Amino acid sequence: MLSLIYLTGSVTFIVGLKMLSNPATARRGNAVAAAGMTLAILGTIFLYEHNGRHLRNYGWITAGLLIGGVIGFLSAKRVKMTAMPEMVSLFNGMGGACAALISVVEFNHMIRAFSGGVEIDHLQLLIVFAGLIIGAVSFAGSVIAWGKLNGNIKDITFGGQHIFNISLLAVMLILSVYVIAAQPPFTGILFALILLLSLVYGVFFVLPIGGADMPVVISLLNSFTGVAAACGGFLYNNPVMLTGGILVGSAGSILTILMCKAMNRSLKNVLIGSFGGTHGGGTAKEQGAYKEISxxxxxxxxxxxxxxxxxxxxxxxxxxxxxxxxxxxxxxxxxxxxxxxxxxxxxxxxxxxxxxxxxxxxxxxxxxxxxxxxxxxxxxxxxxxxxxxxxxxxxxxxxxxxxxxxxxxxxxxxxxxxxxxxxxxxxxxxxxxxxxxxxxxxxxxxxxxxxxxxxxxxxxxxxx
CATH class of the missing domain: 3.40.50.1220 (TPP-binding domain)
Structure with a gap:
């Protein structure tokens, strides 16, 4: 029954995304995908079973669903159309945070299992770190994008910013490879450091971005969240979570490429955190007078x-x-x-x-x-x-x-x-x-x- 529910949910995601491509069916497509997600959540809560045990803590789960649902509903209802971009960015950041928290929880489980003599799967550990880094970068970057869109955060650049960002990324990857390969000693300190560096990278990734380039950044961060969610689907062997993450990740990536073409920018510049940053403009010129019309x-x-x-x-x-x-x-x-x-x-x-x-x-x-x-x-x-x-x-x-x-x-x-x-x-x-x-x-x-x-x-x- 749960497999059938997951299959149904995956199909509704695909159908809903297709319907979103046409304004005449977009609202209905959104409803179809939301219905599939609701079905998948309920199926997981009441039918999921692991080693003969069902989920517990229904009180906490229900409380989380109610609190999050009410906040999301009221926020979406009250938001003005002018504030829609920052709401989308903030909600996307919450998705990245969830994906990163999944990696934190699963890493703790792996530490306990390793302490009990269970051998750790390298592939699973790789997925944990991928979800952690991508989710944390998406969360921190989306929060900064939200602040820039509502005017509370200004563009910040400094000399050597590209080198700083690349160095941060390199350190995160090197530490991740070390922890995955070394296993013993299996340390949570390095894991926490990687999480911190990912958050810092997410901040400095978006800080220099400004001007009309922000739509591309929102799209790119959206694709990051999708990939991070797909990592969670791998960890839990959950096909509907995997499908949803892949759809969001791939759709966001395609949209990012289209936005880059529309702006005549290089995707490489986005990845090193310089996209749309402050440019040195040309010399000021005399424009002459403009004329008004009544x-x-x-x-x-x-x-x-x-x-x-x-x-x-x-x-x-x-x-x-x-x-x-x-x-x-x-x-x-x-x-x-x-x-x-x-x-x-x-x-x-x-x-x-x-x-x-x-x-x-x-x-x-x-x-x-x-x-x-x-x-x-x-x-x-x-x-x-x-x-x-x-x-x-x-x-x-x-x-x-x-x-x-x-x-x-x-x-x-x-x-x-x-x-x-x-x-x-x-x-x-x-x-x-x-x-x-x-x-x-x-x-x-x-x-x-x-x-x-x-x-x-x-x-x-x-x-x-």
């Missing part, structure tokens, strides 16, 4: 356009303006204007942030164009309305070799006939650099809170 004039421009492309960014999320944006879209389409959305793969603070934001406002998925599709349509677009996006539309990524984001693929909005950028002010974006787009002749600035501006545009267009 809400009334912008309303006329939109009302009489044939094709409008909207580029959502973090500013849209901060203002919670997705519903007002959808209302503007519906109003324009009622007047015969074609409206589409251009989605950069790393817009926002995590992969898919803009897709989730617009799906919350019931924007049809077919109207969301990926970067390559959108770039092919800008030259036939009358007006591009940029809502809070900055670095992902900065032409310096293509034209200025001295720019920190040089080489990053961008949404080529400057190819449209007219570009209007909505921002609160002229402050630079998340990458901390000025945007050349704002000073181009065909660009106009529309200052103000995105939600308030969109509501005003809707009111103005309705009167035309």
């Amino acid at each position: 809400n009334a004039d912008m309303a006329v421009v939109l009302a009489y356009a044939h094709k409008v492309m909207i580029v959502p960014g973090y500013g849209l999320a901060v203002a919670q303006a997705q519903h007002a944006c959808h209302e503007l879209e519906n109003l324009l389409e009622a007047r015969g204007v074609e409206v589409r959305y251009a989605i950069h793969p790393v817009a926002g603070r995590m992969p898919g942030h803009m897709n989730v934001l617009l799906a919350e406002a019931d924007v049809p998925y077919e109207k969301l164009l990926e970067m390559e599709q959108a770039n092919g349509q800008f030259n036939t677009t009358d007006v591009v309305l940029v809502l809070g996006a900055n670095d992902v539309v900065n032409p310096a990524a293509k034209k200025d070799p001295a720019s920190p984001i040089y080489g990053m693929p961008i949404l080529e909005v400057e190819n449209a006939r007219m570009v209007v950028v909505n921002k609160r002010s002229m402050k630079p974006g998340y990458a901390g650099i000025e945007n050349d787009l704002f000073f181009q002749p065909k660009t106009s600035m529309l200052f103000g809170d995105a939600k308030h501006v969109l509501q005003q545009l809707v009111a103005e267009i309705a009167q035309i």
Whole structure:
């Protein structure tokens, strides 16, 4: 019966992940995978048997499930869409911590068994250390990422940081190989030291990362947690835990590679802990003046356009303006204007942030164009309305070799006939650099809170 439950749980994970690839079935896919996980947990609690003994301590298990379930439910219910990336990062860190704790518990069991004369399996010991290191790095790194996303932790770099990180990693691996190979003397002190070094490495791995690179880091740490969970599945010979960990690890790794391509960055730089760190920018240059456009004039421009492309960014999320944006879209389409959305793969603070934001406002998925599709349509677009996006539309990524984001693929909005950028002010974006787009002749600035501006545009267009 338990084998059948584990098989069912594994299948629901695979089916749920497949359904997540389409917005029309994503919510149902999430529910399917959650149902499989619930079934696997209940099956383990009530049916798992080892050496003729079932699990005990049902009171502690139930208390843990209730406390964790209530905290998770309330956190997910109350979180704002703008805070979703840091919540995802924090929850991912909890998964890494659990995987590391499994390794701690199993190592203690092995020490007791070894003291009783039982020979230790080298492969199992290797898996314990893999789960410990990867889980601890994921936990510490995710906590730092959470702090950086909510603004409490700043980017920190220092000379020789790469060498320091590589040295930490090398010491962890050497100590792990020594403990695995040496067995007697089987010491817990080295194990504790490896755990501490893993936590320190996780901190310094993420500390220098900044700018628009954070989505890649979240994806990479997510894959780490999946691999660490798979190690737990190996230790307990638990197929559903193994399957879930492998799915998360492989999906996170693939997404990390896709994000790196979208940012034109090297995965090698991610692994040595320098990804997206502070770059030495080029010399400051005179940009000239920018021009503003009023809400009334912008309303006329939109009302009489044939094709409008909207580029959502973090500013849209901060203002919670997705519903007002959808209302503007519906109003324009009622007047015969074609409206589409251009989605950069790393817009926002995590992969898919803009897709989730617009799906919350019931924007049809077919109207969301990926970067390559959108770039092919800008030259036939009358007006591009940029809502809070900055670095992902900065032409310096293509034209200025001295720019920190040089080489990053961008949404080529400057190819449209007219570009209007909505921002609160002229402050630079998340990458901390000025945007050349704002000073181009065909660009106009529309200052103000995105939600308030969109509501005003809707009111103005309705009167035309």
